Amino acid sequence: MDFSLLGPISVATGSGELALGPAKRRSVLALLLLQPNTTVPLEQLIDSLWEDEPPEHARTVVQGHVSRLRATLAGGGAEAYGIELATHGSAYLLRLPEELIDAHRFGELVALARPESAPGDAVPLLREALGLWRGPALTGTVTSPPFAAAAHALEEQRLTATEALARAHSALGQHEQAAAVLYTAAVNNPLREGMVADLMQALFRTGRQSDAMEWFHRTRRLLDEELGVGPGARLKRAYEEILRAEGSGDGKSGDGRAAARTAGGAAPVDPRVPAQGDPRAPAQDPRVRAQADPRTAAAPADPRVPAQAAGGPAARSSAPRLLPRPPARFLGREQQLAALSAVVRSAVPGESPLAVVTGPAGVGKTACAVQWAHGHAEAFPDGQLFADLRGFNEGAPAEPAEILRDFLLALGTPPDRIPTSAQSASALFRSLVAGRRLLVVLDNAQSSAQVRPLLPGGEHCATVVTSRSRLDGLVATDVARPVPLQALGAAEGTALLGAMLGAERVADDPDAARELVELCDGLPLALRAAAAQLTARPRWRLARLAAALRDERRRLALLSAEDTGVAAALRMSVARLSADDARLLRALAANADGHLNASVAASLAGSAPEDIQDGLDRLAEMHLVDEEATDVYTISTLTQLFARDEGSGGGGGGG
DSSP: OEEEOSSBOEEEETTEEOOOOSHHHHHHHHHHHHSTTSOEEHHHHHHHHOSSOOOTTHHHHHHHHHHHHHHHHHHTTGGGGTOEEEEETTEEEEEOOGGGBHHHHHHHHHHHOOTTTOHHHHHHHHHHHHTTOOSSTTBTSOOOHHHHHHHHHHHHHHHHHHHHHHHHHHHTTOHHHHHHHHHHHHHHSTTOHHHHHHHHHHHHHTTOHHHHHHHHHHHHHHIIIIISOOOOHHHHHHHHHHHHHHHHTGGGSSHHHHHHSOTTSOOOOOTTSOOTTOTTSOTTOTTSOOOSOTTTOOOOSOTTSOOSSTTSHHHHHTSOBOOOOOOTTOOOOHHHHHHHHHHHHTOOTTSOOEEEEEOSTTSOHHHHHHHHHHHTGGGOTTOEEEEEOOTTSSSOOOOHHHHHHHHHHHTTOOGGGSOSSHHHHHHHHHHHHTTSOOEEEEESOOOHHHHGGGOOOOTTOEEEEEESSOOHHHHHHHOOEEEEOOOOOHHHHHHHHHHHHOHHHHHTSHHHHHHHHHHTTTOHHHHHHHHHHHHHOTTOOHHHHHHHHTSHHHHHHHTEETTEEHHHHHHHHHHTSOHHHHHHHHHHTTSSSSEEOHHHHHHHHTSOHHHHHHHHHHHHHTTSSEEEETTEEEOOHHHHHHHHHIIIIIOOOOO
């Protein structure tokens, strides 16, 4: 029996994984595993499971989860392993051999490694340690501060072990391997100056001075933009050492220089690629090795440098993992999450599955896609890529060439080998990932044309796109499967408020909670903004905010939190409309109850029905109106309020 904390919380037995149940139950198990063979007070469990004020029945909830965990472990044969979940008064004790916990094994392996004094022994120890990681630590637990702190501490240990492995390789003169170990870790932690400094030195020692310099300047810009500070002493020292070595000519000799070049001066080929004629190479692309087992298939972080044994632990740990953090307090959407899984499962052999999560502004498309991606990351061991295409942000949408450059860098392509044209970069991207199990999440897409160059070609790759537009073009040409998201119902919306504010506060005012859901049109973004208002005013009852939101002149302003809010989201949608379509939307907003047909819409717009039909279709495609049935359109209250405000001087029309 093996317990996993270094990734999704899980318990594996000889016959498979145990079903652990909901997030709070997994969180109870995780907290007990973080303190094995130690009594954990019930109050500590309660404080960790509920970030806000726990409900009155919290003790009963925890006791129920412990009881179910005890039964689950017993059913998995825990007694044979010397495992016991015992109760000691008002505390619990998980008694077990600590070597059954992956985090404990990881710590022991790292402690045994001495990268400076015994680098030859340290390399296999640290590789084995890093190979225990299967994703972000404590995945699947609640998002309270105690678990966030524990996950951060484990992640810090992983990064420290990664740096130690690179030092061991460097001590052995294996600078190519050191760079491979550090590359993706530095991409994912771009402000970790010590790691970047080590990567710069490893790159320099392999003769890649320009790459080392580029890392310094890139990090310097990020420090200035993100933190408003300059490089620290260690990063500057690495930069200055490289400059001095180049000036004295030291960078032109040594084992790294020879290893970085082929005899003809060309860049080395990807070391994962089998030689021509190797029977391991699939017929459709002789440069990509077949991957028989997804658990062991992985690409090295940087194809410029030789990798460790292909598919080994260090290679798995270097796969790009660019997903943003899981959404906080994500609830529901089981039907849509299942639909995303069905798209991947039902893909036709030879085709790369493609899902498009669509819906109006603020309905939670990104949260749904990212939640699913984190939950299924293990199915894509060669990495997860993520990009915000900025289709409905201020400013211009992202150019495909820009996103492809980021993807190719994350996959280890040297900057000087990335094509400048989107067409060539797209071809290189498809070639690199053709044989991998990779997930690509493309968020906030404006159009099908923006997405197509970013689609991977391999049948083991999957792509999830989110957009306010239906992206009918992708459905027509790339067999994309739509996964529409609707506003939350009263029960789901109330549950979200409970997750944000605490179940007790919502239970004190259930009628007001339901009214808040209605006033927010069931949009998660609006409900979260309303919860932010109430969180900032802990003495307010929900009814007081509901009363304030009844005033339509104040509603949009109240449903905003700094740079986040319904008005800002709608503004970005309307800004993408033509001037004629924006005027049509403002005309539709004048309809009192929000329900209309083409004839009523034409009357409001002062046009003939046939003249506005295309405009209605475009507004429906953008989810600014909803076509409930043939010639039956609805416009949400919040969209009406926004369009009326813009029409009275907001200037939201554009085109």
